[in-house]
Amino acid sequence: MPSSTGPVLIALILASALGSLAAAVVAPVEANPCSSLVVRTDKQDYDIGEAVNITVTFVSLLPGCVEPMIAHDYLVTIDVLTPSNQTVFSSSNATARELMVSELWTPATAGEYTIVASAYFRPLGDESIMTKTIESSTKIHVLNVTQQIPEFGLVATGMVGIVVVALSLMLLRRRQGLERIR
Numbered sequence: 001m002p003s004s005t006g007p008v009l010i011a012l013i014l015a016s017a018l019g020s021l022a023a024a025v026v027a028p029v030e031a032n033p034c035s036s037l038v039v040r041t042d043k044q045d046y047d048i049g050e051a052v053n054i055t056v057t058f059v060s061l062l063p064g065c066v067e068p069m070i071a072h073d074y075l076v077t078i079d080v081l082t083p084s085n086q087t088v089f090s091s092s093n094a095t096a097r098e099l100m101v102s103e104l105w106t107p108a109t110a111g112e113y114t115i116v117a118s119a120y121f122r123p124l125g126d127e128s129i130m131t132k133t134i135e136s137s138t139k140i141h142v143l144n145v146t147q148q149i150p151e152f153g154l155v156a157t158g159m160v161g162i163v164v165v166a167l168s169l170m171l172l173r174r175r176q177g178l179e180r181i182r
Helices: 005-026 152-181
Strands: 036-041 045-047 052-059 072-081 087-095 099-105 111-123 131-143
Touching (some): 036 111, 036 131, 087 099
Parallel strands (some): 045 131
Antiparallel strands (some): 036 052, 072 087, 072 111
8 A cells, every 4th residue: 555645745835835935035024033134325315416426235045044955045125215115226136145336426406315125035036926025224315505605696695795885984983083183
């Protein structure tokens, strides 16, 4: 009598593996203790037209962690968002392991921007079933330098006003001195 435990055991193992994969595909984004994703900029305050150097470092598997043994890679994206969540810059890179990427973005308008880096798990490199596994963000401020420095005309008008007042006071004192002599 042949044993039927072999095919049943294989079916159970396959069902468990597929269940784990399905859970990974539909799981919400949470803190992932086995991966690391960091997004940084070279500073926090920029002027309009000044290049922002964005650096993203991704480690897919930290020491002591394991991953499902299926063919997969990660898609690491960088998005720069306005305060109203409009994307003004976007890039993406695929990797099977660690990744460090630097991107340059030049802002055209003043405001506060959020830079978001996300890592997506892609079984077999298929974007139709990829899942976000980890996300990191930072904020920067873009300033309008011309608004910070008063216009030259306004400064010049103020300087002329000060000179006129100073000359008037000098003339007034001189006149008072001449009247005392008489």
